[in-house]
Amino acid sequence: MTNKIDIRDLDLFYGKFHALKDVSMAVRQNGITALIGPSGCGKSTLLRCLNRMNDLIPGCRVSGSVALDGRNIYAPDAEVASLRKRVGMVFQRPNPFPLSVRDNVVYGLKVAGSHDRRQLAETAERSLRGAWLWDQVKDKLDAPALGLPLDQQQRLCVARLLAVQPEVILMDEPCSALDPIATMKIEELMLELKRDYTIAIVTHNMQQAARVSDFSGYMLLGEMVEFGETNQVFTRPADKRTEDYITGRYG
């Protein structure tokens, strides 16, 4: 397996607050990489560096490099909009637009300039199937997306992302608003998706990280304490702090 994303010596500041401290890690192609750690440790911030969502926050500065297929996405000539088409994101709370199911799925395509109705319809179906949502919504594509149950909304957000054919999917605690059964469905979906996509996920739920991920990184106070194969991190952690966290003595 090769590295899809290489993070080297990444530092991030929100104003004077040093939120990420000299973080280095890699995201393997066609793997699921999980970031775990207590609230406020910087795991979401790190995830958001991978498609430059932090650019939207005033006073945020980044140094170091994040290479996607070997090219630094923070290079001066890097194009943010096209980066975000390659590296998409699923957010903590399901956040469909207040539009119909169909209009949600094709949003990214329309933004990219595609207006051919047939092509839009085909992609919508393919994406909804990819997110295991087609059977539930095929008869109500014109219904408001906000009327769907929460877990279907979250899978709609996944479908909306699949429609732009990203290479990497970032998931920021995608199950924290869902019940255990819905969570299980999303986890199964993730395992299916990793055949075609590279996935990085932030999760509060350590069982989830252990169940789905191939690699795990434990973060604390903005530092990457330990990074390695999930199996090893969870069974033979090299760092005392990681052990404390996963055994429940901390956090």
Added chain:
Amino acid sequence: MRILPKHTQRAAIAALGGATLLTLSLLVFIIVFVLEKGLPVLSLRFLFTNPQDMGRAGGIFPTLVGSVVLPLLAVAIATPLGVGTAVYLTEYTRESRLTRVIRFGTDCLAGIPSIIFGLFGFIFFVTTLRMGWSIISGGLTLAFMILPTIIRTTEEAVRAVPRAYREVSYSLGATRWQTVRRVILPNALPGIVTGVMLGVGRSIGETAAVIFTAGSSLRLPSSVFDSTRTMAVHFYILAREGISTENAYGTAAALVIAVLSVNLIAYWLMNRVMARRS
């Protein structure tokens, strides 16, 4: 002695309910009063015939036209400018001393008496730019007058669009402008329409600024460079110069009905648009 919560609760209901009741009854009283005096005069003939003898006899057709054209022109000029400014301030600039100064400036502008805008319009548009007393001078002046309201309401509406919508849009590769056009403006629409309607209301009811800039000619205007008289100005002149109290009330009734129907139509349109979106 301590007053029981039960009693303060009752007193609160009485006070708050009383305030509401008083406000409502005043409103109803004013409308009923104007309509009672004006409705007997009001008829299609009154609305669509030309006035005679300075308005002592005949109808109010030219002023009806003036009251439609001036606010329309004002809103047509002020809406793109105001919405553009508001979107620029909220989406394209970071909060800074400059944006705070601009916001403070628009707030001050909103509080300036309309006659000052009238005076400015008279000096700038009517005389300096030689537009004369005309619909265009009046429309531009009213546009400046309602601009601050539109900017502020639009800003509030844009700010109220959930951050999550912006994030999703950007995360799907949309540019700032695409996000504004496809996500922010549609979701801010109700607020923007409210601002525009407030502007329409203010321009329909305005007299001072209109007399200074659009004049008070009773002839039917044939272009935007003609002077015109609005219903509000007509009412003012009829009542103030004691020309015809009857026709003054007829005009007032027409004005009240016009404002009510504009608001009702806007409300209805808004609901239809929102129903289609969600």
